[in-house]
Amino acid sequence: MDTRGHAPASLLPRPMRVARVVTEMAGTVTIELEAGAFAFAPGQFVMVSSPGVGEVPISISSDPDDGTPLALTIRAVGATTAVIAAVSEGSWLGIRGPYGTAWPDIPEGDLLLMAGGLGLAPLRGAFLRALRAQERIGRVILLYGTREPGMILFDRELLGWMRQTRAEIHVTVDQAHPGWTGNVGLITTLLERERLDASNTTAFLCGPEVMMRLSARQLAALGVSPSRIHLSLERHMACATAQCGRCQLGPLILCRDGPVVRHSDVGRALGIAEL
Amino acid sequence: MIVHPVEDLIREHALFAETGPEIAGLLASCARNVVFRDGELIFKEGETADRLLLIRSGRAALETSIPGHGNVIIQTVKTGEALGLSWLVPPYLTDFDARAIGTVRAVSFDATCLRAKCESDPRIGYAFYKLMIPPLIGRLRTARIQALNLYEPTADPNPA
Numbered sequence: 359m360d361t362r363g364h365a366p367a368s369l370l371p372r373p374m375r376v377a378r379v380v381t382e383m384a385g386t387v388t389i390e391l392e393a394g395a396f397a398f399a400p401g402q403f404v405m406v407s408s409p410g411v412g413e414v415p416i417s418i419s420s421d422p423d424d425g426t427p428l429a430l431t432i433r434a435v436g437a438t439t440a441v442i443a444a445v446s447e448g449s450w451l452g453i454r455g456p457y458g459t460a461w462p463d464i465p466e467g468d469l470l471l472m473a474g475g476l477g478l479a480p481l482r483g484a485f486l487r488a489l490r491a492q493e494r495i496g497r498v499i500l501l502y503g504t505r506e507p508g509m510i511l512f513d514r515e516l517l518g519w520m521r522q523t524r525a526e527i528h529v530t531v532d533q534a535h536p537g538w539t540g541n542v543g544l545i546t547t548l549l550e551r552e553r554l555d556a557s558n559t560t561a562f563l564c565g566p567e568v569m570m571r572l573s574a575r576q577l578a579a580l581g582v583s584p585s586r587i588h589l590s591l592e593r594h595m596a597c598a599t600a601q602c603g604r605c606q607l608g609p610l611i612l613c614r615d616g617p618v619v620r621h622s623d624v625g626r627a628l629g630i631a632e633l
Numbered sequence: 634m635i636v637h638p639v640e641d642l643i644r645e646h647a648l649f650a651e652t653g654p655e656i657a658g659l660l661a662s663c664a665r666n667v668v669f670r671d672g673e674l675i676f677k678e679g680e681t682a683d684r685l686l687l688i689r690s691g692r693a694a695l696e697t698s699i700p701g702h703g704n705v706i707i708q709t710v711k712t713g714e715a716l717g718l719s720w721l722v723p724p725y726l727t728d729f730d731a732r733a734i735g736t737v738r739a740v741s742f743d744a745t746c747l748r749a750k751c752e753s754d755p756r757i758g759y760a761f762y763k764l765m766i767p768p769l770i771g772r773l774r775t776a777r778i779q780a781l782n783l784y785e786p787t788a789d790p791n792p793a
Contacts, residue, residue, distance in 0.1 A: 474783065474784065475783070475784035503784075504784050505782070505784040505785065509784065532779050532782075532784070533705050533706060533707055533779075534705070534706040535702075535703060535704065535705060535706065536694070536696065536703075536704050536706065536732070538706060539692075539734050539735070540709075541692075541709050541711070542694065542695075542706045542707065542708050542709040543708050543709060543775055544774075544775045544778055544779065547771075547775065551711070551712075551713070565783075566783040566784065568778065568781060568783055569778075569783055572778065
């Protein structure tokens with residue numbers, strides 16, 4: 359069959375109407391889409407396009423199991439994301455995917471989630487799954503770090519989780535004004551006070567790569583097996599179908615083999631600056 | 634109310650967890666038990682760094698003033714950690730303000746007394762300075778990572 363001139367179905371963006379736009383903080387919005395039947399797993403990403411502007415990979419921040427709309431949390435950092443983050447209700451975006459690997463199933467033991475900045479968005483679905491499973495699993499710990507109190511993502515939802523769930527949630531910021539009564543310091547300083555049962559702990563990490571490297575190293579030093587430390591890695595994902603190689607990290611093509619990977623599979627590669 | 638001897642309080646502190654009881658005993662004469670109320674200034678930037686505080690419970694904020702931005706908290710120091718490290722090196726002046734967030738209970742060491750003990754008995758001095766190295770390295774590491782401004786949008790190498 360001659361397929362020249364025909365894009366595979368997986369490459370065709372599906373038009374989706376913007377149902378709601380929630381401003382999370384300056385330059386960062388959560389866009390809810392009328393996606394219809396759209397199966398995905400927490401941790402996966404989609405390619406989001408604005409016609410005539412460009413296409414970018416964005417992690418899904420909604421929970422696939424709670425019946426809420428498909429949600430994407432986007433920060434305007436470049437030309438394409440600036441246009442997408444400025445969409446209004448009723449406008450349309452092109453969506454391809456979902457792509458990539460998901461967070462593993464919620465483990466039986468203790469689950470530690472460490473998120474930095476917007477890294478909370480890809481972890482949100484996994485956290486909500488863990489909350490629903492809390493009766494049958496061990497501790498659910500969420501450690502979250504960001505620059506300052508005004509940049510805490512999903513702040514009202516976090517507060518609700520703190521008050522209404524049994525999850526142990528701790529937040530830290532890099533700096534704050536007087537009146538802030540929480541922690542100020544690196545996210546790894548929160549780890550120091552957690553008495554982890556290392557042999558029974560699985561960790562999901564998402565945030566700036568330096569933060570994940572340091573956190574994974576500290577977790578390994580505490581005795582958590584690198585095969586139970588899972589990271590969500592970002593590279594420049596352009597095609598999302600493992601064809602262009604732009605998101606290669608050593609032997610991995612992250613749009614296919616990631617974004618969620620085991621630390622035991624990437625720890626060495628993450629230490630090589632050229633990759 | 635039960636009053637614990639200050640030597641016990643030192644020994645129970647996380648920083649002294651790896652040392653034998655001897656060091657705590659030798660340093661106890663430099664120490665006293667202190668309490669700071671919520672919002673109380675523990676020490677002020679630029680004043681003589683005359684104390685080392687071992688936080689027993691509570692949290693203290695290290696603050697500095699940035700023109701146009703008011704005071705900014707750059708770090709919090711919590712239960713089990715040490716507050717005030719400037720007494721270790723000349724000119725023994727504090728670099729930041731420290732303020733209690735909620736009630737802070739601590740063991741306060743007199744810096745002059747500590748330095749004299751360390752000078753007079755190098756064995757104590759070595760053991761004690763070894764205790765001070767991990768918090769110093771931890772703060773150096775924290776400061777370096779924070780200087781990278783990891784969470785800023787401009788940190789993205791591939792803005793799209």
